[in-house]
Amino acid sequence: xxxxxxxxxxxxxxxxxxxxxxxxxxxxxxxxxxxxxxxxxxxxxxxxxxxxxxxxxxxxxxxxxxxxxxxxxxxxxxxxxxxxxxxxxxxxxxxxxxxxxxxxxxxxxxxxxxxxxxxxxxxxxxxxxxxxxxxxxxxxxxxxxxxxxxxxxxxxxxxxxxxxxxxxxxxxxxxxxxxxxxxxxxxxxxxxxxxxxxxxxxxxxxxxxxxxxxxxxxxxxxxxxxxxxxxxxxxxxxxxxxxxxxxxxxxxxxxxxxxxxxxxxxxxxxxxxxxxxxxxxxxxxxxxxxxxxxxxxxxxxxxxxxxxxxxxxxxxxxxxxxxxxxxxxxxxxxxxxxxxxxxxxxxxxxxxxxxxxxxxxxxxxxxxxxxxxxxxxxxxxxxxxxxxxxxxxxxxxxxxxxxxxxxxxxxxxxxxxxxxxxxxxxxxxxxxxxxxxxxxxxxxxxxxxxxxxxxxxxxx
Amino acid sequence: xxxxxxxxxxxxxxxxxxxxxxxxxxxxxxxxxxxxxxxxxxxxxxxxxxxxxxxxxxxxxxxxxxxxxxxxxxxxxxxxxxxxxxxxxxxxxxxxxxxxxxxxxxxxxxxxxxxxxxxxxxxxxxxxxxxxxxxxxxxxxxxxxxxxxxxxxxxxxxxxxxxxxxxxxxxxxxxxxxxxxxxxxxxxxxxxxxxxxxxxxxxxxxxxxxxxxxxxxxxxxxxxxxxxxxxxxxxxxxxxxxxxxxxxxxxxxxxxxxxxxxxxxxxxxxxxxxxxxxxxxxxxxxxxxxxxxxxxxxxxxxxxxxxxxxxxxxxxxxxxxxxxxxxxxxxxxxxxxxxxxxxxxxxxxxxxxxxxxxxxxxxxxxxxxxxxxxxxxxxxxxxxxxxxxxxxxxxxxxxxxxxxxxxxxxxxxxx
Numbered sequence: 001x002x003x004x005x006x007x008x009x010x011x012x013x014x015x016x017x018x019x020x021x022x023x024x025x026x027x028x029x030x031x032x033x034x035x036x037x038x039x040x041x042x043x044x045x046x047x048x049x050x051x052x053x054x055x056x057x058x059x060x061x062x063x064x065x066x067x068x069x070x071x072x073x074x075x076x077x078x079x080x081x082x083x084x085x086x087x088x089x090x091x092x093x094x095x096x097x098x099x100x101x102x103x104x105x106x107x108x109x110x111x112x113x114x115x116x117x118x119x120x121x122x123x124x125x126x127x128x129x130x131x132x133x134x135x136x137x138x139x140x141x142x143x144x145x146x147x148x149x150x151x152x153x154x155x156x157x158x159x160x161x162x163x164x165x166x167x168x169x170x171x172x173x174x175x176x177x178x179x180x181x182x183x184x185x186x187x188x189x190x191x192x193x194x195x196x197x198x199x200x201x202x203x204x205x206x207x208x209x210x211x212x213x214x215x216x217x218x219x220x221x222x223x224x225x226x227x228x229x230x231x232x233x234x235x236x237x238x239x240x241x242x243x244x245x246x247x248x249x250x251x252x253x254x255x256x257x258x259x260x261x262x263x264x265x266x267x268x269x270x271x272x273x274x275x276x277x278x279x280x281x282x283x284x285x286x287x288x289x290x291x292x293x294x295x296x297x298x299x300x301x302x303x304x305x306x307x308x309x310x311x312x313x314x315x316x317x318x319x320x321x322x323x324x325x326x327x328x329x330x331x332x333x334x335x336x337x338x339x340x341x342x343x344x345x346x347x348x349x350x351x352x353x354x355x356x357x358x359x360x361x362x363x364x365x366x367x368x369x370x371x372x373x374x375x376x377x378x379x380x381x382x383x384x385x386x387x388x389x390x391x392x393x394x395x396x397x398x399x400x401x402x403x404x405x406x407x408x409x410x411x412x413x414x415x416x417x418x419x420x421x422x423x424x425x426x427x428x429x430x431x432x433x434x435x436x437x438x439x440x441x442x443x444x445x446x447x448x449x450x451x452x453x454x455x456x457x458x459x460x
Numbered sequence: 461x462x463x464x465x466x467x468x469x470x471x472x473x474x475x476x477x478x479x480x481x482x483x484x485x486x487x488x489x490x491x492x493x494x495x496x497x498x499x500x501x502x503x504x505x506x507x508x509x510x511x512x513x514x515x516x517x518x519x520x521x522x523x524x525x526x527x528x529x530x531x532x533x534x535x536x537x538x539x540x541x542x543x544x545x546x547x548x549x550x551x552x553x554x555x556x557x558x559x560x561x562x563x564x565x566x567x568x569x570x571x572x573x574x575x576x577x578x579x580x581x582x583x584x585x586x587x588x589x590x591x592x593x594x595x596x597x598x599x600x601x602x603x604x605x606x607x608x609x610x611x612x613x614x615x616x617x618x619x620x621x622x623x624x625x626x627x628x629x630x631x632x633x634x635x636x637x638x639x640x641x642x643x644x645x646x647x648x649x650x651x652x653x654x655x656x657x658x659x660x661x662x663x664x665x666x667x668x669x670x671x672x673x674x675x676x677x678x679x680x681x682x683x684x685x686x687x688x689x690x691x692x693x694x695x696x697x698x699x700x701x702x703x704x705x706x707x708x709x710x711x712x713x714x715x716x717x718x719x720x721x722x723x724x725x726x727x728x729x730x731x732x733x734x735x736x737x738x739x740x741x742x743x744x745x746x747x748x749x750x751x752x753x754x755x756x757x758x759x760x761x762x763x764x765x766x767x768x769x770x771x772x773x774x775x776x777x778x779x780x781x782x783x784x785x786x787x788x789x790x791x792x793x794x795x796x797x798x799x800x801x802x803x804x805x806x807x808x809x810x811x812x813x814x815x816x817x818x819x820x821x822x823x824x825x826x827x828x829x830x831x832x833x834x835x836x837x838x839x840x841x842x843x844x845x846x847x848x849x850x851x852x853x854x855x856x857x858x859x860x861x862x863x864x865x866x867x868x869x870x871x872x873x874x875x
Contacts, residue, residue, distance in 0.1 A: 008656065010678040028681050032658050033771040034813075037681050171656075195687060199679070285715045291465065301524075325570050332563050347597070351590035353570075354558035354577050356551070361598060366548055379559050 002050065002057035004043075006175035009199025011038040011046070011061055022049040040174045041225065044203025062201055064119035064178035067157050071114050072142050077107055078242055080233050085111045087231040088206060094227030096185060096207035100235040101391070101417020102243050105208040106133065109181045110140050113158065116204045118178025122160045123196060125187045127364050128371065129391045133160040133183065136393075151364050163193050170199040179204040180226075184390050186211055186410065188225060189218035197225040210417060211410040235420070243420040244398070246428035250444065252436040253319045263438060266310035273303030314438040315404040316345040321352055323433055327401055328353065328381060335374070336399035338383040339415050341406055346385045349403065357383045389414045395421035400430040407446040461693065462618075464714070466529045467625040476711060476719035478622040480728065481526060481615060489611035491521050492530050496614075499538055499606040507540060508599040530618050537607040544596040554581060554593060616730040620700070623729060624693035626721055630709040632676035633692045638704040640669050642764050646776045649766075651698035651733070653801070655691045661766070661774060669763060670704075701731035743852045744778070744793075754855050757784050758862055764790060769816055770808040777818065781862055789817040789862045793853060796825040802832060809841040819861035820846045821853045 002015030013020065013027055013036040020027060026042040029035075038046060043061055050057050077085065084097045085108050093116065099105050113120050122137075124130050127149045137145045137158055146159030148169065155173065180200050182188050185207035188197055197205070207226035212219050223229060239245060255263060274281075277300070279290040294300035324338070340346040343359045350357035356370045356379050374382045375396060382388075389411055400419045405411060419428035434444045468479040481488060494517055502510050514531055521527035557580035567573050574586035583589050594600070627633065639645045652659060657675045664670035675695070677688040692709070699705050706724040713719075723729065751760065761780035767790060769775050777790035794802050802822070809818065820842065826832055827848045836842050845864050847857040 008678045010681075030678075030681055032660055035771075037678065039679070039682055192687070195679070288714060328562060329568055332565075347594055351593055353562075354554050354574070354590070354593070356555045357594070369552075373555075379555055380562055 002055065004046070004057060004059050004061045006040065006061040006063070006201065007037075008171040009040050009174050009195070011040055011043060011201070012036070013038060013046070015057070019055050022053040022055065040199050040201045041197060043201035047203075061175055062178070063175045064202075065157075067117050067119060069114055069117055069141055069143075069158070071110060071140050074110065074114075074140055075107065077111065078104065080238060080242065081107050081111075084108050084231040084233070085115075088112065089115065091227060091230040093204040093206075095205070095230035096209065096212060096223060096226050096228070097230060098209055098212055098232040100233065100238055100243060100420065101210045101414060102395075102420035102422065103233070103238050104242075105183070105210075106136055109183070109206060109208060110137070112181065112204075112206050113137075113141075113179060116179045118204065119176060120158045120179040120181065121166065121173075121177035121200070121202065122158070122181040122183060123163050123166045123188075124160065124183040125163055125390060126387055126392075127162060128358075128367055128387060129183060130160045130162050131364070131368055132391070132393055149364070163187055163196055167193060167196040167199075170196050174199045175201050177202050179206070181205075182207045182226060183209075185209045185222060185226060186214055186219075189214060189216075189221035194221060194225060211413050213410070215408070215410075239420075242422060244422050244426045244428045246416065246419060246430060248416075248430050248432070250432045250434060251323060252441075253317065253323055253433050254436050255313065255317050255319055255438070259313050259317050259319070263310050263313045263435075266306040266313070267439070269306040270303045270310065273299060273306075310439070312344070314435040314440045315341060316348050317435060320403060320433050320435065321349070324349060324401065324403060325353065327399075327431060331399045332380065334380070334399050335377065335394075335396045336381050336401060337388065337394065337397050337418055338381065338401045338403055339389070339405060340383065340385050341404040343385045345404055346383050349383050353381075355379075355381050355383050358387055359385045360387055362387075386411070388418065390417075392418065393421060394418060395423050397421075398423075398426050398428050400428070402430065402432045404433075404440070405443070405447060407443045409447055409449055412447040461628075462529050462532055462621045462625050464625070466525060466532055467713075468525060468529070468622055469626060471716070471719055474717075474719055476626060476721045478619075478626065478721070478723075480619045480622055483612050483615040483619070483728070485615075487522070488526065488530070488615060491517065491527055492534070492611040492614050495527075495531055495534050496606075496609065496611075499534055499603065500608060502603050503606070504602050506600045506602055510603060511599075526618075529621070530614060533614060533617055533621065534609075537609060538603055539605040540598070540601040541604045542596075542601060547596045550581075551593060554589065557581060613732070617732060620697060620729055620732070623721075623723060624696050626711045626713060627693040627696060627709060628689040629711045629713045630689050630692050630721070631712075632674060632680055632688070632709065633695075634708040635673040635675065635699055636664060636670070636706040637673065637699070637702050638664070638667055638670040639702045640763060641703070642776055642778065644702065645669070645766065648698055648702060649774060649776060651695060655695045657688060657691055657695060661768070663766075669765070671766060696729075697731040697733045699731075700725075700729045701733050747853050747855070748779075750852070750855050751858065755859055758782065758789075758859065759784075761788070767816055767818060768814070769805065769818065770812055770814075773804065773808045775805065775818060783862070783866060785866070787817070787866055789819060789865045791819045791821060791853075791858065791862070793821045793849075794823060794826055796823040799823075799826040799829065799832060802826065803835055806835055806839045806842060809845075810839055817865045818845070819858070819864070821849050821858070821861075822846060824848045824850050 002013065002019055005012045012033065020036060023046045026046055027036040027038045030037040047059060080099065081104050084099060088095050088097060097108055122133050124133055130147060130149050134145050134147050141158065144156050146154045146156030148159060148161035148165040177200065180197060180202035182197065186209045188194055205226045207222060212222060235243060274290060277293045279293060280286045294304040338349060343361065346357050346359055349355060358367055358370055373379050375394060397419055400415060402415060416430050419430055432444060434440050470477045470479060495514055498510065498513050518524050518527040518531055554577065557577045561567050561573055561576045578584060578586040578589050581589055639648065658677055660674040662672050664672055675692060679687050699707060704725050709721045710718050711721050748760065758781040761782055764777040764780040767775045767777060775792050778793045779791045780788060782788050827836055845861055847861055
């Protein structure tokens with residue numbers, strides 16, 4: 001009889017070749033163990049094919065079990081949430097749902113968990129998001145929820161993990177869950193992260209994101225790992241009814257004369273070296289090659305220092321800090337989230353205005369405390385580098401201030417999404433501070449190439 | 461290990477050559493010594509302060525990249541204080557005060573605002589308060605311990621790291637090895653299991669104790685590259701501890717195309733893995749003397765081969781014996797400290813498809829362990845070809861077990 005075992009993120013399948021004919025597409029002979037082997041993600045199709053062909057098999061691979069998850073006090077789904085869930089069910093309990101940030105993706109996941117009734121693993125990109133999921137699921141299902149990230153490791157019938165921890169333990173835990181939910185699933189196709197889904201047997205899969213597109217074009221991998229795109233809805237379809245109305249204000253910031261002079265000198269030095277060294281930034285590996293060139297000579301190292309200097313001046317000039325103070329005063333009775341592109345700027349703002357800061361260096365326990373205090377209104381303003389870009393649920397926040405950012409459209413859309421959680425009477429405003437006549441202008445233009453930003457941008 | 465920007469290698473055609481350094485280079489030894497002195501004397505200084513001290517040394521060395529690399533390995537030997545009592549409470553007090561003043565309608569002047577927060581925290585110097593706000597950030601953490609090291613071993617580690625770095629981007633690793641010492645071979649294969657790597661092992665023709673190993677992992681079958689690179693890199697020092705070795709790997713660093721990395725025991729790489737299992741208990745020496753004195757029909761063989769015991773499982777016998785008829789039988793002893801592989805070994809031996817002449821002796825302490833006792837009770841192999849022992853394997857029981865293979869196809873198959 002055919003026997004299927006789970007082995008370090010793969011399936012070991014022993015049995016007569018003739019009987020394995022229906023699953024031949026997914027298995028390969030492994031001479032190292034004298035047996036067939038398959039990727040763990042093929043578990044569902046393989047057992048289904050054997051079952052349909054009426055071929056008996058001993059399934060020692062799966063260790064997940066039927067459960068009785070009963071949501072308590074669950075809110076009624078909104079039309080877009082119900083449509084997304086139904087599309088996922090119709091697609092065979094596999095697939096990717098694209099909903100704007102703030103539109104309630106987690107409810108779709110909770111509906112999926114209640115529908116499948118099997119041990120479930122939720123993967124999310126950051127510690128803050130895993131903690132948010134943990135809180136929501138505890139409240140929704142009223143049972144102990146497991147959690148895996150840097151500091152914690154507790155497995156339960158519903159477990160939340162960061163992608164990194166999930167990947168780290170998937171060789172051991174890949175057979176433990178029947179439903180895999182990937183939040184902000186556009187992260188999944190990265191070369192190593194994708195293995196988290198590949199090494200998991202879960203036959204039921206749900207991907208959630210607002211921004212499936214990737215600059216490397218690997219979206220196809222996303223659908224290969226989780227199933228097809230089953231539902232998509234854009235911000236414009238929900239704004240007003242289910243998302244807060246919002247306004248965008250781009251504020252050009254004029255550098256002080258001395259900083260302008262320092263910026264121009266540093267920028268010229270770095271560009272001149274790049275030109276003379278033949279660096280080609282349009283090539284895929286151009287920037288890495290430039291760094292290597294810079295390392296080799298004294299002039300190169302000076303050029304790299306100049307690059308960092310002009311970047312710093314554009315990101316965190318005195319003029320920008322003055323504008324931040326002006327905005328903090330303007331919105332002193334509201335809740336505002338400040339975004340920076342790097343930790344140094346985040347801490348500089350924190351130290352200038354005595355504001356709480358969350359970066360990837362902030363301890364997990366302190367993050368929770370700060371976020372709770374911010375949500376409760378104890379602290380009106382919160383600075384973060386990039387860690388709160390995605391998914392984090394802060395309905396009270398109505399003001400966003402982008403002090404600095406990169407050219408990623410996805411990052412920009414996600415930052416806007418932090419402000420769109422609906423609340424009675426809320427009018428969200430996203431400010432974008434851009435150092436005028438610096439490379440930041442170009443960066444800003446690139447990141448605003450999304451439908452959500454194609455509006456009139458009144459200047460301050 | 462070294463981060464990518466610290467790796468030094470040349471690409472010529474489709475070959476990759478790590479740029480190893482000479483451990484006897486006096487200038488480099490002096491640099492390592494000077495850097496180590498800064499860290500030794502730097503207890504209490506912050507990471508930022510230490511960086512300021514080492515940067516001039518790094519930049520003045522003829523190759524700052526080498527200097528940064530050895531500095532990284534020295535930093536790996538540093539322990540910085542990560543817990544600061546009262547730091548979080550101080551931050552909380554500052555944020556609470558700030559929240560109060562930020563909401564005030566008449567607090568439009570930044571200088572007045574900062575002074576007001578300072579006054580709440582009983583200081584007239586808001587700049588100094590700002591510095592204390594994140595005193596526990598990594599760059600500001602003080603050094604609390606440094607594990608001292610001599611220059612040459614550190615440079616050896618640096619060379620090892622220069623090879624381990626590219627291996628992180630390897631799909632697999634091919635090793636050709638020859639190690640006459642059974643204890644060292646056992647040590648090597650123990651590391652192989654420790655790193656959960658899979659191997660296709662084939663003997664090298666006409667080379668005693670020579671084997672070719674193709675290493676990767678379960679998923680490699682499906683062309684998923686790099687999953688096992690970190691394990692391969694971690695395993696490298698175990699390879700370098702062998703007497704003779706050669707490695708070959710295909711690596712794809714970042715978006716660079718594939719290149720072949722080839723190195724052997726003439727490269728000068730030195731393993732830092734300790735050879736604890738090379739220790740031979742006195743009791744085994746006593747057994748050898750007793751056996752030679754009491755038994756005439758069987759002669760002990762000078763070396764034991766690597767035995768395939770099914771699938772990817774390999775055993776390294778402690779002793780091999782040749783009977784006067786020419787039959788060869790091997791003996792593997794499981795001492796009380798080495799019972800880990802026993803369950804798997806019993807399972808493999810009991811379900812063997814190909815015959816193997818392997819007797820097993822098991823320390824009585826292991827036979828009494830609750831998890832092992834039922835396995836031994838159920839094992840047909842242990843019943844037919846095994847025995848328990850106290851400290852020294854009893855010669856008569858050993859001979860009886862060896863004789864259990866005489867006339868059978870297993871013993872003849874081993875010739």
